[in-house]
Amino acid sequence: MSTSEDQSINQVHDVIIIGAGPCGLAIAARLRETTPSALFTDAEHQRYHWIQKHKRRTRMVPTKGRATNKVLDDHGERNNRPSTLGNCEGTQYSIVVLDSFSDSWMAKWKALFRALEIRNLRSPLFFHPDPADRDGLKGWANSQGREREMVELKGVVSKELSKHRVKSERKKRVMQGPRGKSIDERDKQDYFTPSTGLFNDFCLNCTEPNKLNGLILHAHASAIHFNKEDSNGEMGGLFTVETSSGNQHARSIVLAVGTGIPTGISSKEEESIGSCHSSDLLKQNALAPQVQQKINAKADTAVIVIGGGFTSAQIVDLCICEGVSRVWHIMRGHFKVKHFDLDLSWVAKYKNVNMSAFWMAGTDEERLEMLQTARNGGSINPSYKAILYAHERRGRLRRYTQTRVITKDWDAKSKTWKVMTEPPIPNLPAIDYIYFATGTSADVHNMPLLEPSLKRYPIPTISGLPCQTDDMQWSSEVPLFATGRLAELRLGPGAANLEGARVSAERITWRLQERLGQRVADKDDATRYCSAERLNDLQERSNSEWIHLNMYNALYEV
């Protein structure tokens, strides 16, 4: 064990983050960020909440409804520059991050993208974990001369309609039913998607100014225990986390453990040679050895991919590109094509309409219903639709919707499956391999890590999701926070994706700051990573392009 691991084990940390994926990174970056502004202007709800929270320490520029980039200085005079005072002193909580996959940020995410050969993200540019700037990814890509790695999402943005056209469209819609909101041309700049390399490099870049490298311990967390009083008998509570490299202690915990447990897979071990869940592709080659052998011998191969989501489409494409002769793509629902895994009405600027309905829902049961409607099962994006159609035209792919696999028998001798479906698929041959791209289920009752906490401090759950406090805590007395998919009942349907990562980081940090108090960074650190240079850079960018700086600019801590 290294000295740093040794020291870390004996220390009581302010925060332990379990999981070094995008959600874990968003939390760590936000805890170390001195000028968070990535969220405030893009969602009015958060803006309002933030102003409410800071109004005593903040003086506002009276704008009479106009946007302004001016702030009040010490004497109440207007000033054109964002303040570099007060807010610039970063909080230096002691943080340790545990990850069972690796000791570097987002290693599992990167491995998955590599395994599935994903070249571009599905989400738009403003979905990223950096709390400093909503448009940070776009700005960074431009500053690095990597504009070409941002690919336009065609068909998302529609030209702004004239008043007359809007009227006639509205009339038509009464006849045809609602068609959902389109995004107007002015927001076009947002609807590009980054290449995988660009996104990963940007995230790596976020870890540097906030000094997040070196926080991660490569260790699997197996159980979380909480005592309301610490060993000195002081209230406030102390967590002990059992890990594969010893116990860790902290005053608060943030769970950022990802999307849950694979669903729909075969439980018989001897069958695992002929099937896998999509998440297993992290540990094995895309093609099983027996399939690869047949391809090498130029024999015919047949595989089934089950699932109608994005991952299923990626696996279909991967198999065909690697030489599988024919693929049967089977899904129990319809074949749905959407730009994002959520409807645009949950992604674009209009999302606040839906989000306010979500927050105002009377019960968590209602929220769950809204989550299910918003996700509406798996979907693929238009570019993968084009890829799949091309494979179909070449006779390599057959798609069966509203179809279920009802039995599958593994023949160990021929190493093939005999598969029956409902409704039956005519002439389905012996199948060499089955991929289950059937998603994951987030259920706290199936997480051994949470067993001790559930036993001692039970929490109500709905469909396995914890009913957290509004601050995303386990309960008011247990400062165990959960982000990502587990936080869906508080964050809405975007919780499990990159946008949710940033929103939850914001909310959790507010609560953590209340609990732990503000801790001021040493002056050198504060000046280094909160330099006026960085603020000037943001200011310049705000002058040259439409950028979300209003909140930071409009507020000045006195």
Ligand SMILES: Cc1cc2nc3c(=O)[nH]c(=O)nc-3n(C[C@H](O)[C@H](O)[C@H](O)COP(=O)(O)OP(=O)(O)OC[C@H]3O[C@@H](n4cnc5c(N)ncnc54)[C@H](O)[C@@H]3O)c2cc1C
């Ligand atoms: C193929 C694919 C493509 C996707 N593309 C997009 C996209 O383009 N845009 C988008 O917004 N979303 C996308 N998503 C959704 C994506 O999963 C989330 O955006 C993101 O991964 C969620 O981050 P996370 O940190 O919650 O989980 P993860 O990325 O899964 O990270 C969780 C981390 O926790 C660690 N961990 C888990 N349990 C333990 C434990 N007990 N002890 C220690 N460490 C533990 C894991 O090792 C892992 O590193 C995609 C998902 C998939 C599967």
